[in-house]
């Protein structure tokens with residue numbers, strides 16, 4: 374029988390999401406890769422329970438996570454109805470809909486039809502009556518924005534989600550979506566963009582400013598650019614890495630061009646000069662940005678999660694170090 378660590382809240386740091394009373398751990402666990410049927414249930418369970426035992430209370434999912442899509446939610450659903458049955462209220466669980474999930478015209482996009490039926494399917498797989506946070510996974514220019522946003526509002530009104538979020542929205546559409554939400558009396562909780570030391574668009578193109586002005590939080594994803602910012606590809610492509618996997622079209626050898634490798638090599642030299650690992654620097658780079666509430670991390674094995682949890686509790690980077698990282702990674706070569 375699983376008994377959680379009685380000291381699980383002793384060392385994790387929590388940040389209050391602006392405009393809300395929700396506190397999130399500074400690292401949250403993402404279920405996109407390695408938490409579905411591409412991994413064994415036992416290994417998934419080991420990582421999930423270790424996270425919970427160390428104060429990582431936020432699990433981030435989407436309808437299509439895992440191989441096949443949906444299997445990450447199904448794995449978590451089993452854990453939630455077994456080991457974590459008595460601890461649902463200690464967890465903050467998010468899911469999303471927006472990218473292709475099933476065949477035909479209603480399995481993709483931003484329609485009310487897709488979002489609400491997908492949420493019902495997610496709840497069934499997760500074995501829970503509501504999620505804490507439901508996201509529109511992407512802006513869909515084929516659907517009136519009002520329709521997508523009203524589906525989020527109604528998910529809350531129907532008691533199927535406590536909060537709503539927006540992911541991958543360009544700045545102008547983010548602004549419009551927030552205005553529509555507010556006109557229906559709903560305040561967004563989080564914006565989830567791709568953001569890392571290598572990809573700073575959300576800060577540079579004003580999306581972070583929208584979040585700060587409208588008082589809601591940011592939870593960036595792919596903060597290691599799927600592993601590029603851990604230093605593992607500096608010399609070779611490790612056989613057990615995401616890039617080496619034939620079933621992963623999202624990170625391929627093509628991403629490793631000479632300019633990128635040069636910049637990563639320089640970043641690595643800088644990390645060595647301040648006696649910190651590249652992984653730790655990449656993590657603290659995003660945690661050092663206002664208004665980031667939590668950094669979403671992906672892992673392929675337990676040891677990585679253990680390393681990241683330790684790294685998260687290390688000293689933040691100072692402004693001069695953040696600026697130095699920007700100038701190294703923006704340098705043209």
Ligand SMILES: NC(=O)c1ccc[n+]([C@@H]2O[C@H](COP(=O)([O-])OP(=O)(O)OC[C@H]3O[C@@H](n4cnc5c(N)ncnc54)[C@H](OP(=O)(O)O)[C@@H]3O)[C@@H](O)[C@H]2O)c1
Pocket residue numbers: 402403404405406433434510540541565593594595596597598599600601603605613614615616652669670671672673674676677678680681
């Ligand atoms: N909203 C969206 O559209 C969206 C899109 C993508 C992701 N997300 C969310 O963000 C989460 C994280 O995304 P992600 O997995 O793409 O990004 P990531 O966190 O940038 O990369 C995760 C990968 O980095 C490597 N890694 C992590 N910790 C490490 C360590 N301590 N040492 C060495 N390598 C380490 C592992 O690579 P190896 O596999 O090579 O070991 C791991 O699979 C997802 O699970 C999901 O919840 C959201």
